[in-house]
Amino acid sequence: MVARAAVSSVTINRLLGFETYLPTPDNSKMIKAPAIDSTRPDGWETRAPSHSLLELPAEVAAQGYDCFDLSMLHLPSVERAYLADVRAAFEDAGVEIFQLLIDTGEIGSPDPQESSAGIAHTKFWIERAAELGASGVRYVPGDSEPTPETMRATADAFRELFDFAFERGLKPATENYRIFTNKALNLLQLVELSERDYGWIADSGNPRDSGEQETFAKLLPGATSIHAWAPPTEDGRADLVAFRRYMTMSRAAGFDGPVMLHGAYQMDNFAWAPDLWSGVDEFRAAVHAVFGEDSA
Secondary structure, three states, X not given: OXXXXXXXXXXXXXXXXXXXXXXXXXXXXXXXXXXXXXXXXXXXOOOOOOOOHHHHXXXXXXXXXXXXXXXXXXXXXXXXXXXXXXXXXXXXXXXXXXXXXXXXXXXXXXXHHHHHHHHHHHHHHHHHHHHOOOOEEEOOOOOOOOOHHHHHHHHHHHHHHHHHHHOOOOXXXXXXXXXXXXXXXXXXXXXXXXXXXOEEEEEOOOOOOOOHHHHHHHHOOOEEEEEEEEOEOOOOOEOHHHHHHHHHHHHHOOOOOEEEEEEEOOOOXXXXXXXXXXXXXXXXXXXXXXXXXXXX
């Protein structure tokens, strides 16, 4: 069984100085999100980035990775010329944008106007994913609690969005991320009702409660990628024993897709490592230990 060790803009957040961007309501531009207050126990400040997004693909390739998830929150601009430059940087480095992660939008809202706005918002970002040359796109319903009525309406929206993405050459996926699909059963029901061949991400850190392992196990059959987190230990390191347990579960389920190495589930996900890439390499070594050295 072969899995593909990969990284994402979440993995290398430190290189970006922890800077994130939010779209304006009309998606016309991206606005830098406020720095997180470092006086909070779980917080940190943005810092001077060591790399721009345009420089990241070459750095990722130099570290031996050729598969990458890009969060929309790490795009400082949606200008077409800039997106073309990002696409060229990834193509020149030989790094695939596996998925553009659409992290905003309320498709599953019980408010019809908010839901319609969420669908339009998601379509906008699907088009940006195509411009970036991504292989796929991931979106989720949002932060509403699912009800029988919103589940049916959201399934209709997911059917529409799947066809919209597929027509643009993208593989659509969803994830156990945010409230509506945080539980595996809700995600699987939504996919079934959509009547479309959705892939999905199994995230080993969502939800951050005692149901993590159970949710992860339920999502592994049919998962097309993994967002791989390790719980932090009491001294703030990554619990690589727990991480290997997640990888062993994945191999037993027959998983053979990309494993995005995200780090310890905490605000600065590689704070425990001497440097970012040595921490990522510990995760990659754990993937190889479980899946074999033939894994990418």
